[in-house]
Amino acid sequence: MEKYYVLILLFPLAGFLFNILIGRFVSTKFVSWVGNLSVFGSLVFSLFTISDVFQGKTIEYNFYTWILSDDLKVSFGYLIDQLTAIMLFVVCFVGWLIHIYSVGYMHGDPGYPRYFAYLNLFVFSMLLLVMGNNLVMLYFGWEAVGLCSYFLIAFWYQKKSASDAGKKAFIVNRIGDFGFAIGIFLLFISVYTLNYTDVFQKIPELQDKTLNILGWHIDLITLIALLLFCGAIGKSAQIPLYVWLPDAMEGPTPVSALIHAATMVTAGVFMVSRLSPLYNLSETALAVVAITGAVTAFYSATIGLVQRDMKRIIAYSTISQIGYMFAASGVVAYGAGVFHLYTHAFFKALLFLGAGSVMHAMAGELDIYKMGGLRKKMPITYITFLIAALTIAGIPGLSGFFSKDEILWYAFASAKPYGKFVWILLTITAALTAFYTFRIVFVAFHGKFRGTEEEFKHVHESPPIMTIPLIILAVGSVFVGYFSVPHFLEPLLGEPKLAVSLQQEKIVMAVSIIAGLVGIATAWYMYILRPTVPENLTNTFKGFYKVLWNKYYVDELYSFLFVRPTLWFADKFIEKITDIKIIEGIVNGIPALIYKIGSLIRPVQTGQLQQYAIFMILGIIVFVLVILNM
Amino acid sequence: MNPIIEHAFFIYFFVSLCILSIAVIASKNIIHSAFSLLIFLLHIAAVFLFLNAEFLMIIQIIVYVGGVLALFIFAIMVMNLREELRHKRFVRFSFLGLAVSLIFFASLYIFLSNVKSNQNVLTYSDTNLLGKLLYSYYLLPFEILSLVLLIALIGGIIIAKKTPVDGDRR
Amino acid sequence: MIPLSWYLILSATLFSIGLMGFIIRRDLIVMLMCLEIMFNSVNVALASFSYYNSNLSGQIFVLFSIAIAACEAVIGLAIVLAIVRNTGINHSDEINNLRG
Numbered sequence: 001m002e003k004y005y006v007l008i009l010l011f012p013l014a015g016f017l018f019n020i021l022i023g024r025f026v027s028t029k030f031v032s033w034v035g036n037l038s039v040f041g042s043l044v045f046s047l048f049t050i051s052d053v054f055q056g057k058t059i060e061y062n063f064y065t066w067i068l069s070d071d072l073k074v075s076f077g078y079l080i081d082q083l084t085a086i087m088l089f090v091v092c093f094v095g096w097l098i099h100i101y102s103v104g105y106m107h108g109d110p111g112y113p114r115y116f117a118y119l120n121l122f123v124f125s126m127l128l129l130v131m132g133n134n135l136v137m138l139y140f141g142w143e144a145v146g147l148c149s150y151f152l153i154a155f156w157y158q159k160k161s162a163s164d165a166g167k168k169a170f171i172v173n174r175i176g177d178f179g180f181a182i183g184i185f186l187l188f189i190s191v192y193t194l195n196y197t198d199v200f201q202k203i204p205e206l207q208d209k210t211l212n213i214l215g216w217h218i219d220l221i222t223l224i225a226l227l228l229f230c231g232a233i234g235k236s237a238q239i240p241l242y243v244w245l246p247d248a249m250e251g252p253t254p255v256s257a258l259i260h261a262a263t264m265v266t267a268g269v270f271m272v273s274r275l276s277p278l279y280n281l282s283e284t285a286l287a288v289v290a291i292t293g294a295v296t297a298f299y300s301a302t303i304g305l306v307q308r309d310m311k312r313i314i315a316y317s318t319i320s321q322i323g324y325m326f327a328a329s330g331v332v333a334y335g336a337g338v339f340h341l342y343t344h345a346f347f348k349a350l351l352f353l354g355a356g357s358v359m360h361a362m363a364g365e366l367d368i369y370k371m372g373g374l375r376k377k378m379p380i381t382y383i384t385f386l387i388a389a390l391t392i393a394g395i396p397g398l399s400g401f402f403s404k405d406e407i408l409w410y411a412f413a414s415a416k417p418y419g420k421f422v423w424i425l426l427t428i429t430a431a432l433t434a435f436y437t438f439r440i441v442f443v444a445f446h447g448k449f450r451g452t453e454e455e456f457k458h459v460h461e462s463p464p465i466m467t468i469p470l471i472i473l474a475v476g477s478v479f480v481g482y483f484s485v486p487h488f489l490e491p492l493l494g495e496p497k498l499a500v501s502l503q504q505e506k507i508v509m510a511v512s513i514i515a516g517l518v519g520i521a522t523a524w525y526m527y528i529l530r531p532t533v534p535e536n537l538t539n540t541f542k543g544f545y546k547v548l549w550n551k552y553y554v555d556e557l558y559s560f561l562f563v564r565p566t567l568w569f570a571d572k573f574i575e576k577i578t579d580i581k582i583i584e585g586i587v588n589g590i591p592a593l594i595y596k597i598g599s600l601i602r603p604v605q606t607g608q609l610q611q612y613a614i615f616m617i618l619g620i621i622v623f624v625l626v627i628l629n630m
Numbered sequence: 631m632n633p634i635i636e637h638a639f640f641i642y643f644f645v646s647l648c649i650l651s652i653a654v655i656a657s658k659n660i661i662h663s664a665f666s667l668l669i670f671l672l673h674i675a676a677v678f679l680f681l682n683a684e685f686l687m688i689i690q691i692i693v694y695v696g697g698v699l700a701l702f703i704f705a706i707m708v709m710n711l712r713e714e715l716r717h718k719r720f721v722r723f724s725f726l727g728l729a730v731s732l733i734f735f736a737s738l739y740i741f742l743s744n745v746k747s748n749q750n751v752l753t754y755s756d757t758n759l760l761g762k763l764l765y766s767y768y769l770l771p772f773e774i775l776s777l778v779l780l781i782a783l784i785g786g787i788i789i790a791k792k793t794p795v796d797g798d799r800r
Numbered sequence: 801m802i803p804l805s806w807y808l809i810l811s812a813t814l815f816s817i818g819l820m821g822f823i824i825r826r827d828l829i830v831m832l833m834c835l836e837i838m839f840n841s842v843n844v845a846l847a848s849f850s851y852y853n854s855n856l857s858g859q860i861f862v863l864f865s866i867a868i869a870a871c872e873a874v875i876g877l878a879i880v881l882a883i884v885r886n887t888g889i890n891h892s893d894e895i896n897n898l899r900g
Contacts, residue, residue: 607896609831610721610823617730617819624737633801640802644810651814651837655821660829667833674840681807681851683859686843693866698836698873705877706829709884720824721893727823735816742812747804752851760856768860775867782871790878792885 005049005078006063008088009127011041015120023113032103035116039096039123046088053085060133060197067136071192079133079196082492086338086485087130087270090345094262095123097469101353102254104465105360115155115252122148126263130270135184135194138271142180142235145264146173152259153251165247172244176234183227186211190220200277207281225278225285229292232268236322238296243555245319249311253356256311261318261352262345269325269341273334276493280332287418290330290411294425297323299552301432306548309366310355310444313436317392318348320429324407327422333410334493335486340403342485343477347391347400350473351437354385357462357470358444362455370451371444377459380467382445384474389441391477393434394516399481401513404430406486408512415499423508427515434519442527640680647673658719660706664699671695685757807848814841826891828880832873839869 015038023031052059062077078084099119106115125148129141147170154166188194190209191202203221210217232238237245248260259265272279272289279285297320304316321344328337359366361378375382391400408430411423449456461467486495526533538545547553650673653666671694678687721727764772818837825831843862850858884890 605899607899609892609895610727613819613823614726614730617734617823621730621734621737624734624741628741636802640806644806644813647810647814648817651817651821654833654837655817655825655830660827663830663833667836670837671840674844677810677844678847680802681847683847683850683862686847686859686862689863689866690843693870694836694840698870701873701877702829702833705881708881709829709890717891718826721826724824727820730823731816731820734819735812738812738816739809742808743805745805745808747852749801750852750854751801752854752856755856755859760859763856763860764863768864771864775864778871779867782874786874786878789875790881 003061003063005045005059005061005080005131008042008045008049008092009078009124009131011038011045012120012124012127014038016117016124019113019117019120023117026113028107028112031113031116035120036096036099036103038120039092039099042088042123042127043092043096046085046092049080049088050085053080053082062133072188072194074134074136074194076137077133078131080131082489083270083273083338084130086342086489088127090342091123091126091130091263094345094349094473095126095258097472098254098258098262098349098353101257101356101466101469102252104463105254105356106252111155115152118148118151118155119255119258122152122259122264126267129267133196135187135196135199138274139177139180139184142231142267142271143177145259145267146170146177146235149173149248149259149264152255153248155251155255159250161247162250165244165250169244169248172241173234176231176241178230179227180231180234183224183230186220186227187224190224196274203278203281219282219284221278222282222284225275225282226288228271228275228278229268229285229289232271232326233292236265236268236326237319238268238292238323238326239299240554242296242300242319243558246312246315246551249309249315253311253352253359256315257349257352257356260315261348265318265322266325266341266345269322269329269337272326272329273338273493276329276334279329280494283416286330286332286416288330290327290416290418290422293323293326293328293330294422294429295323296320297327297429298425298432301429301436303548303551304436305432305439306545308369310358310368310440311352311366313368313440314348314351314355317351317433317437320433321348321392324404324426324429327411327426328407331411331414331416331419331422331496332494333407333414333486333496335489335495336403336406336410338489338493339485340407343391343399343403343481346473346476346480347388350384350388350470350477351392353466353470353473354381354388357381357466360462360466361459363458365451368440368444372447372449372451373445374449374459375445377456378445378461380461380470384467384470385445386441387474388477389437392437393520394430394512396513398478400477402481403485405509405512409505409508410496410498412508413496413498413500413504415497419499427511430512431515431519434516435523438520438523439527442523446528447531643673643677643680647677656719661703664702664706667702668695668699671699682752682755684755685760804848804852808845811841811845811848814838814844826893828883828890828892829877831892832876832880835876836869836873839865 015034018034019031023034049059059080060077062075064076065073066076067074080088099116102115102119106112109115122145125141125144127141129138129145132138132141150166150170153169154163157163157166184194187199190206191199193199193202206220209220211220211223234241245260245265249256251259279289300316300319300323304313304320307313307316321340325337325340325344328334328340355366357378358371358374358381361374361381362371365371387398391398394401394404408423408426411419411426413419414422449459526537550556647670650666650670654663654670657663657666671690675687675690675695678684678690815838818834818841821834821837822831825834843865846858846862846865850856850862880890883895887895889895
């Protein structure tokens, strides 16, 4: 059975190849069957891996040696342990449900086969990332998911905003990946191996080594960990490389659900957890991870408070929740971070798919202030959306409560000095999260419809092919929390040390529940009871509102600092000097030179017979003098 | 034979051949050149006789003088060149030609003046023997030569043919 | 006894004169005549080698040389005729159609 796990990778790859090459020539039904069956096949096999891992087995298998060059041995192989099993389950199950949903959502789109091809390619890349047993496979999958993200965000590439968003995603990701690559290089030249098991054996030797850069001594392990974290910042959209994620909402909604909620953006969290032995050896890196995560969580929650586009609010919510996961990793509670990843996949995908359902009904409209009272016309969407909102707010009994509470408890109880700081930020963020999520619920689903009668007549519930995944995800959002993931992952990731007594756990739990309820209540007050309050607040705090509305002007700042100088440089130097003068100079100059030399030599041929005879005789004279006189 | 007479005759032939060849190349009139060529060829025949090659001498006279030279005269007649006396004889930069041929001669002279000759000379040449040699050892070149002559004949006719112009009767 | 080198010098002289004439004269027909002079000088050299090495092969070679020279004269004159008929030019330095 062990060797067959490679099929988990091959099914989506086959689906991709089929759909991209032959998809155009077969019916859309065939395309959707191929796309869905391939992911279902992966799901079946990943369930087998879960059963294997439950028995305590860890499977490592190399099926192809790719690079073999002196010390560098890189092979395609998989390492299946508890962490991989969880990730496989998340990716395959949620991915499968989203595939089914896409059949309904993308119905009638001219790029239908291309969509399913890219979606399968994405699943393949993500599985490669999580199943790999060395850093190169991780990087390979990392880059590949970035590429698929680009393809899928810019899916409707005829729209300029979509193709720009795709480019932005890829470029910002690439900036992070640059640091990631340098981290890998540094790791390789320190331990001469890239296989996880070998690396983890060897890194304790590196513990006190430092790297001398221009006279400064930097701890080697910290440097490596921070560089690798750069990639995670880019891929998982933390500060400062988060700017691509809101714009990525230009892609189709199922794409946002799969890639930017459940799987790709969580790759960074997976990476940190997978490399936990490395991060455990560096206090500084852990602090950076935790603080970045916590600050990002708070920051993006504040932006999400005032946005009007439903998908953007949910996007900022994603950034915020991933901040939670990184904060958990930073306080050495990797298990809690992965637990939150697991539950977040369900409820965030549900939120996105619900938004997609609403878009479907509202003919593409996303501004929540153009909606209202949708719950009467779209009951299933409303109920599932409400369940997701309750989960994310941390209402006890639902899965979000369990995972979020774990994180808050371990942050509070952590022995690290920044633990309490992280805890405070995350608790406030919990309140904000509950607030903005219920803002969507109350504004879009409750109250009166803010559009025309015509539009309201058009609002209808989505077809079953879209609502059944919603229901399944809602059930998942409720119940998956009861499976204690941190306990499951303990053999691998260890248990965090507590610095406070267990009694305080109840207090922390109470605080987080109160924070969630405060958020919901405020939203209720502002949007149901006293609808005029938001407007008054906006007018009173005009400047503050403006800053939040414009996302702290970060996009403008980046444009000024980075984008414009690069474009200026490209135009003035690269185009004018290198392209025109140097390259075209050579390309045009060599033929001109040849022509000139030719025209210098051409006059030798005069066409006159006697001159040719003279040349012949000169040759013979040379012959006679040289050879015969030897 | 008395060496002095031999040398005297040889020197006569040497000088006359040189003068004749210069006359060929330096005459204004083409016919003068042609006739100088005729005398030149006859002198060459005499040189062949010196070298005990009487068959060659006869062949030279018959073929060269009687054939090639007659052909030249015919060609000159056909080309109808009456205006020629007014035109320049020599090419521009003729000194270059002079210089080149002088250098050529000098280089050959350096080499040839040191050639040693043995005393074992051909005392007589037998035409009979020549014929036998031609038809046994040199049969292949002989046959090929006949083919070459045929081709030259046909080729010459074709190249020099008048191309039919529109309006001419075939 | 006339030394071999004398005959060879004779041949070389005639060849050089013929060569000079070939390069210098403008008339096509005179150029052909100079070619004949060169041919004849070579025949003299061949015959003298045959004489001094007691080998009849030299004379055979001369026979072939004479025959080939005749063919060449035929073709050469035919070409000259064709040129003069087509272009009216019979000076070598005005014929430069093969100019590069």
